[in-house]
Amino acid sequence: MGKTLSVVAAIIENENEEILCALRSPKMSIPNQWEFPGGKIQEGERPEEAIEREINEELKCTVKANTMFLKSHHDYETFSIDLTAIKCTLTSGLPTAHEHSKLIWLKRENLDSLRWAPADVATVEQLMTECL
Numbered sequence: 001m002g003k004t005l006s007v008v009a010a011i012i013e014n015e016n017e018e019i020l021c022a023l024r025s026p027k028m029s030i031p032n033q034w035e036f037p038g039g040k041i042q043e044g045e046r047p048e049e050a051i052e053r054e055i056n057e058e059l060k061c062t063v064k065a066n067t068m069f070l071k072s073h074h075d076y077e078t079f080s081i082d083l084t085a086i087k088c089t090l091t092s093g094l095p096t097a098h099e100h101s102k103l104i105w106l107k108r109e110n111l112d113s114l115r116w117a118p119a120d121v122a123t124v125e126q127l128m129t130e131c132l
């Protein structure tokens, strides 16, 4: 088993109660699969700081980290991920895809229509149970 990465991911909801979903590009690791935007926590960073930095870098907008939503662990074949999903509020600008192939807003009930990165499935399921 390879190394374990600590990764933060943003759950961003808009005024229509839709959640932002991002398609990883063919050039990224885990290509062509959907994720919640974010990235690796750097040394010395708190998860809240990491998600605010990553969203600013990747989507060219700003968010505020609100509440921790779900921590999950997933073993890929060559590495593992500790994923911390954090609910965030958009504070300025609109998310735009720079590194991703596409961004879409989806209602919770439709989240399982996408092919998610395997590490995200637990978070997707938790989000979908919130709408029951």
Ligand SMILES: Nc1nc2c([nH]c(=O)n2[C@H]2C[C@H](O)[C@@H](COP(=O)(O)OP(=O)(O)OP(=O)(O)O)O2)c(=O)[nH]1
Residues within 6 Å of the ligand: 005, 007, 008, 009, 028, 029, 030, 034, 035, 036, 037, 038, 039, 040, 041, 081, 083, 117, 118, 119, 120
């Ligand atoms: N950002 C993000 N990464 C995820 C999710 N689910 C999942 O398995 N991953 C994986 C993909 C990558 O192997 C790793 C995060 O790397 P990344 O490429 O997004 O992070 P980064 O911007 O810090 O990476 P780098 O290219 O700057 O080194 O976690 C998710 O929901 N969001």
